[in-house]
Amino acid sequence: QKEVEQNSGPLSVPEGAIASLNCTYSDRGSQSFFWYRQYSGKSPELIMFIYSNGDKEDGRFTAQLNKASQYVSLLIRDSQPSDSATYLCAAGGQTGANNLFFGTGTRLTVIP
Amino acid sequence: DTGVSQNPRHKITKRGQNVTFRCDPISEHNRLYWYRQTLGQGPEFLTYFQNEAQLEKSRLLSDRFSAERPKGSFSTLEIQRTEQGDSAMYLCASSWDRGRQNIQYFGAGTRLSVL
Numbered sequence: 001q002k003e004v005e006q007n008s009g010p011l012s013v014p015e016g017a018i019a020s021l022n023c024t025y026s027d028r029g030s031q032s033f034f035w036y037r038q039y040s041g042k043s044p045e046l047i048m049f050i051y052s053n054g055d056k057e058d059g060r061f062t063a064q065l066n067k068a069s070q071y072v073s074l075l076i077r078d079s080q081p082s083d084s085a086t087y088l089c090a091a092g093g094q095t096g097a098n099n100l101f102f103g104t105g106t107r108l109t110v111i112p
Numbered sequence: 113d114t115g116v117s118q119n120p121r122h123k124i125t126k127r128g129q130n131v132t133f134r135c136d137p138i139s140e141h142n143r144l145y146w147y148r149q150t151l152g153q154g155p156e157f158l159t160y161f162q163n164e165a166q167l168e169k170s171r172l173l174s175d176r177f178s179a180e181r182p183k184g185s186f187s188t189l190e191i192q193r194t195e196q197g198d199s200a201m202y203l204c205a206s207s208w209d210r211g212r213q214n215i216q217y218f219g220a221g222t223r224l225s226v227l
Contacts (some may be wrong), residue, residue, distance in 0.1 A: 004154075008215055032214065043203060043218040044155065088154050092214055099145060100216060102154030 003027075004091050006103035014111050019076040021090030021106050026070070032092035033065055034100065035074045037085045044088055048074065079110040114138060116219035118204050124225045126192055127171030133222045144187050146179055147203040148172065150192045155203055161187060162209070171219060194226045 005027040011021045015033070025033075032051040036044035048063040050056045053109045058062045062075040072091075076083055090100040118138040125131050137144045142163050147155035158177070159167045163184040173179075176194075181187040191198055201223050205216040 008152075036218075043220050046215060046217065049215060059192070064199070090198065098158035098160045098162075098214065099170075100155075101157070104152065104154050 003053055004089055004101050006087075006089050006106050008104055009107040010109055012109045012111055013079050015079060015081060017079050017110075019079045019108055019110070020081065021074040021076075021087050021089075021108065023072045023074075023103055024070055024074065025089075025091045025101075027091065027093070028067075028070065029099070030091040030093060030101075033063070033072045034090040034092070035061075035072075036090060036102075037065060037083075038088055038089040038105065039085045042077040047087070076108075079108075081110045081112050084108060084110050116204055116206050116217055118219035118222050120177050120204075120222055122225075124227065125146050126203075126227050127196060128193055129225065130190065132188055133202055133204075133224075134186060134188050135204030135206075136186045137204070138217060141206035142184070143207045143209060143214070143216075144181055145205040145207075146187070146189050147205065147218075149201045149203055149221075150199075153196060153210060158189075187220060191224075194224075196226045199224055199226045216225045 031064040034049045035047045038044045050063040060077045064073045088105045089103040144161045146158040149155040161181040174193045179189045201221045203221045204219045205218045
């Protein structure tokens with residue numbers, strides 16, 4: 001069973017702070033990792049993807065991957081109220097594989 | 113906007129009825145996926161197409177579920193003899209085959225309520 005685990009939260013941070021979201025995965029064969037943002041009642045929206053160990057930055061977002069620890073994280077700097085949403089971590093299977101395995105999501109609330 | 117399009121957005125049906133959903137992927141994408149999401153959970157994979165070929169099906173996809181992508185473009189997902197447990201958001205995603213960068217873009221989903 002391929003599992004992706006996330007703390008369901010809720011995680012509350014004040015506006016302007018750094019929000020840190022974490023995810024672990026069980027399948028060592030997973031090659032790629034994705035963070036999706038999902039507003040209530042809406043579909044998942046891709047925020048970041050990463051497949052190499054280390055950090056990847058895009059604007060206010062930084063994804064971190066540690067394959068040895070099977071750990072993925074997402075940092076959101078200068079958090080805004082509009083960042084309030086559920087953040088889904090997903091792991092892609094082995095190279096060339098297809099479906100994504102999602103965690104249950106972490107609900108983030110940014111307090112103005 | 114040429115994103116992934118799903119219809120209908122909402123479907124209410126009585127238990128035992130059949131329902132069909134449609135997904136139109138991003139035009140240049142050759143891969144199409146169906147997921148199901150229930151409240152408080154992440155999306156769960158149902159099935160996947162590469163062009164018109166259905167290459168993978170989850171154990172979640174019981175005999176009452178069937179999916180097609182006849183011309184490698186749009187896809188349909190049919191649920192026969194619906195049950196209350198089928199109530200969920202059905203999400204379609206599409207991607208272009210780029211190895212590890214298999215980035216999937218999701219449609220707005222079809223919310224199914226079985227009464």
